Amino acid sequence: MKLATLCYVKDVKMGTTLMIHRTKKANDMHEGKWNGLGGKFEPGETPEECVIREVWEESGLKITNPRLEGYITFPAFDDIEDWNVFVFTAEEFTGELIESKEGYLHWIPDSELFNLNLWEGDTIFMRWIGGGKFFSAKFIYDKGAFQSYSVVFY
Numbered sequence: 001m002k003l004a005t006l007c008y009v010k011d012v013k014m015g016t017t018l019m020i021h022r023t024k025k026a027n028d029m030h031e032g033k034w035n036g037l038g039g040k041f042e043p044g045e046t047p048e049e050c051v052i053r054e055v056w057e058e059s060g061l062k063i064t065n066p067r068l069e070g071y072i073t074f075p076a077f078d079d080i081e082d083w084n085v086f087v088f089t090a091e092e093f094t095g096e097l098i099e100s101k102e103g104y105l106h107w108i109p110d111s112e113l114f115n116l117n118l119w120e121g122d123t124i125f126m127r128w129i130g131g132g133k134f135f136s137a138k139f140i141y142d143k144g145a146f147q148s149y150s151v152v153f154y
Contacts, residue, residue, distance in 0.1 A: 060098030
């Protein structure tokens with residue numbers, strides 16, 4: 001089982017969200033997709049420590065007060081292991097964008113997010129973010145093809 005974080009860094013004043021277009025990493029299961037920022041836990045990290053470190057490493061931005069929005073289980077997402085992902089948003093940050101090793105970073109107008117090449121499941125759970133309820137969900141894919149989902153809101 002893999003533990004990971006996913007963060008949507010939002011510039012509220014500009015009405016944009018920082019997204020990464022995954023095009024640089026060899027053998028990337030996300031190649032060609034647009035994602036929020038994040039990645040796998042290192043030993044001993046809390047979800048908050050992981051998301052802060054991952055956003056910093058991928059973007060050069062130092063986020064503060066990340067908000068936990070939900071938790072998603074992706075059974076055998078990479079066709080091997082289950083991925084369990086803590087989903088965050090962050091509206092407070094400092095720093096300047098760097099060149100990411102994994103793809104190209106872009107501030108996307110919120111009104112255009114769903115026009116991007118996203119994972120099909122992302123178009124579902126991204127609508128729950130900021131809704132005021134914590135979600136716990138399961139998204140099932142088979143060889144990269146979306147199959148189904150279930151969710152509970154708290």
